Amino acid sequence: MKAGNPLKTFHFSTEMKQSVSPSTYPNDKTFLVHELQMKKGELTMDDLKHKQAELESKSLELEQEIIDKQQTLMNLHQAIQTATSKFQAASASHLAAGLAHEIRNPLTTIKGFIQLLKPELQADRKKEFADVALDEINRANTLLTEFLSVLKPGSPEKRKLSMNKLAESILKLFSSESILKDIQFKGTFPKDELYVWADENGIKQVLVNLLKNAFEAVEGNPATRPEITLVVSKLEENVSVSVIDNGSGIDQLSLNKIFTPFYTTKAEGTGIGLAISKQIIESHGGQMSVVIEHNKTIFKFALPAV
Structure with missing residues (x-):
């Protein structure tokens, strides 16, 4: 029994030596170098990915900056063109x-x-x-x-103005002409006074221009009895004034150009009256328009009520 024990111990030791022999694992120096090389490679890839992300971010920033600069240049170019046009x-x-x-x-x-x-x-x-x-x-x-x-439009002298009274005075102004030409001319006004802040002469000029056009239009349409209506009404926060006639009407081309200065379809017209009228209304903070409804031409303007 004593002779067998060393054999068993020797055999076990031999197996342990074989399990840690140089042929199975590299020596300590080789192992450390290999491990360091792997870590160095991993760090290099991470750095590259990080740099790539940074470059992509910078590229996007540069692209956006280029777009912003191009937009700024376009705005500047438009501003220069506008200023040049206004100066000219x-x-x-x-x-x-x-x-x-x-x-x-x-x-x-x-x-x-x-x-x-x-x-x-x-x-x-x-x-x-x-x-x-x-x-x-x-x-x-x-x-x-x-x-x-x-x-060079004149400077208006604005004051609180009753549109009812102004419309009534215009109605009287054209009453004799309507009788002589057998034109049915009437006015529709509200019972309550409607006021605007306006230049009386300017608004009167607008009404005279619109009514003169209406009288000429109904004279050119002998098929029906000529009718002209002057309407004053309240429309939300505005005072609305309409001149309605059943005259010869306006074709679509003329409708689109009706307020263009010097555009006219009349043989002896100047094409300035409606352009001036629209300019006067807009200088009072109002709007002017024209529509064709049920074979009737309606010129309408609205001014802020006070």
């Missing part, structure tokens, strides 16, 4: 106004001389030529006045 428009308006004044001066002189010559022309039975010349000069002066009112 102001210069053109100033030049046109000066030209209109220069034209008016010699017309005044010519008119004066024709009036001086009128008695002599009358003696020669040629007075009608002087009358025609004076009428044409007066028409030219009227055109120049309207043209200047578009370029």
Whole structure:
């Protein structure tokens, strides 16, 4: 038994030696170097991923900055174009106004001389030529006045104004013309007074322009009995005024251009009246529009009520 024990112990020790022999595991130095190389590789990949994420983030920031700069440049370009257009428009308006004044001066002189010559022309039975010349000069002066009112609208003198009373006075102003031309002209006004803060002369000019157009429109439509209605009403926070006629109507092309300065379908029209009227209403903080409903033309404007 004593002789067998060393054999068993020796055999066990041999197996243990074999289990930790150099052929099974590398020596300590080799193992550490390998482990360090793996860690170094792992750190390098993490760094690359982190750098890549940083670069992608910076790239997105740069792209957004480029978009912002491009938008800024576009806005600046538009601002320059707008400023240039306004400057050119102001210069053109100033030049046109000066030209209109220069034209008016010699017309005044010519008119004066024709009036001086009128008695002599009358003696020669040629007075009608002087009358025609004076009428044409007066028409030219009227055109120049309207043209200047578009370029340089006057400063309105606003006050609290009753639209009921103004509309009633306009109704009386056109009553004689409506009787002579057999036009049914009526007004529809509320019992309560409706007030606006406005320049009376300016609003009166608008109403006169709209009604003159309405009278001309119904005269051009003999198929039905001409009718014109002036309506004043309250519309939410505004005072609404409408001029309604059953005249010849307005085609779609003219409807789109009706408020464009100098656009007209009339043989002797100037195309300025409606443009001035719209300008006056908008200078009072109001709006003007035109619609065709049930074969009737409706010009309407609204002003803030007070």
